Amino acid sequence: MKNSILTLLAMFAFLTSFCIAQDTTYTPSSANQPGKEYPMVNAKGQVKAKVFAPDANYVQLDIGAVKYDLKKDKQGYWIGESAPQDEGFHYYQLNIDGASVPDPGSKYFYGASRWGSGVEVPAHDEEIYALKDVPHGTVREHIFYSEISDSYKRTFVYTPPGYETNTDKSYPVLYLQHGGGENETGWSRQGKANLIMDNLIAAGKSKPFIIVMSDGNWTFRRPPSQNEADEEDGQRQWPPKGWADEFMNMLLNEIIPMIDSTYRTIADQDHRAMAGLSMGGMQTRVITLAHPEVFSRVGMFSGGSISPADVKEHPNFMDQVDLLFISNGSLELENAGRFGGDPQENTQKLDEMGMNTHFYISPETAHEWQSWRRSLHQFAQLVFQD
Template identity: 65%
Template structure:
């Protein structure tokens, strides 16, 4: 055998070993906190890989669909399909199974409302998960509230968090109106976001003042007409003028009065805040710019930013708003949307103009719930001080 042949063999062995090293999976999988009671799957390992299993003897092909990537599962002799994903970011992720082309929830997971449907979710343990952990501290309540809306001429539902001690005193509280993202609903912030646990822990540690949180449904349906190239109101491609009007009117004319009438609130602008994630952040932007006399604290999580030009068109915003908080996941800033403004530059420009602004970046996360949980944690500590 000559040296050339030996070199070829060595290269092949090296390539094979490198491929194996890249695909080797650490076998320390454990059930997730989002695995249904009595079920063994889904599971997560120390690398953040998600493993699923389902019995489908007649199926020809089964895939795990998570993070916009599909992973093939392998069938055993009993017709049970098993497989796992590549490592995922820390925190909560929506996912589904694809069985012979049909996308379905995993019967082993708890269900969450996202992507405009009830489906599966998985919790990848995070190094900083302590701030939303269930602890032995005083807890508030999350109440389901139904009410009639004159704006939409129908019954609606919201969830209201009242802080620890609300039921045992006559104290009045500030209010944060906190909105979900596109394809989600009023259950998102208390279910996927753990907003109540974040607040309970911050209050117990003396890091945040107690306040009420109202979580309503801001779902918006796109009209059938063609998308415009650009919108002057949103600053984002594809959103028509007036897209947030129905929820704006519902919030101002129905939700805020209903909350002030039924809860012990400090019913004034100085003690009223609005924030939201993604679509909810964009709604927050539109509504607070148009109504700075209603909200004094503004939070936008992965939902755009406010520019000096926006402020020039809303002259009372600078004088009325006490805080503007803008946040993103670090991976979002690495891959900004085409045509979007630089949110950090916009926010810093407003600080130079004399507005109290804060810009927060969630490390090693993208457009996902871990970014927004961390954002709420940071935002809550600045509210109503």
């Protein structure tokens, strides 16, 4: 008996040390450039950076709004790690003697109004966006000239596996928007929307549909002097000019007609959805409240909610919208009311009023991409299922 207990204790000690070892073992981030070892990540979510800067006075890893000092080794490399980060994708940068620059080890992603570094912290549910040997859809870069904004724009179009060869089949469409400081590349790069869909479709958990990811930033083509006039104290205006009404004009009058005339869509309200994250969620709110005759399914990821007052003001919304999906990261819930009322409470009230609502909370994540990947993963299983 004693021996058994000792054996059990020994096993427990071994397993504990093994788990700790696992937690602190660093491996290259999956968002690194080919052949680049750093940045590395461990199971605790720490990010370890390393950069060669032999003549620098100081180097910092700037992630999650905190700057971590790196230490220089004898060869001239600066090395150090961050506190644990949440699961999933994070923007970051290096600070070399006061210069904020991308890390030469990572791939680059558009966020915080710049192309910059990104790192992937392993997630317990990373299978949902893993690259697997399943049939893959494709993501197209679609360039067009927008008369409304007098500028060239591009939109990225995901078409599901089979789209190229089933040329007599038409598909529903989801218009899916990025957040503030991001652009039309976000959902297919750091969002991995295409891989989430490929995996869901292969598992029979989502019907195949087209996703259109557009540039929701409103940019006139105009002289720099006028752009400067938009800025106050060196800060760009927030929200950016035209963030809702002008983008709505372009979406309804240029993008949707172009998509419906170019791709094999089912071009009616019943087969058209809109969703977005953060600013994209707020755009979704304004646009679908104003035009429920265009979209039958609505998703807002960390981007506010629809309140009873909203549907009182826009009574057609409740009549015409078949699905209202609202989500937040659990770690941002206490601040989620800043976009117009508590989202969970608002959604509960609309559900009681008879709407088909879903409220999703992403566990242990904040206002960040892991919340939005999971939100799309949930939304896609509901959106065109009926």
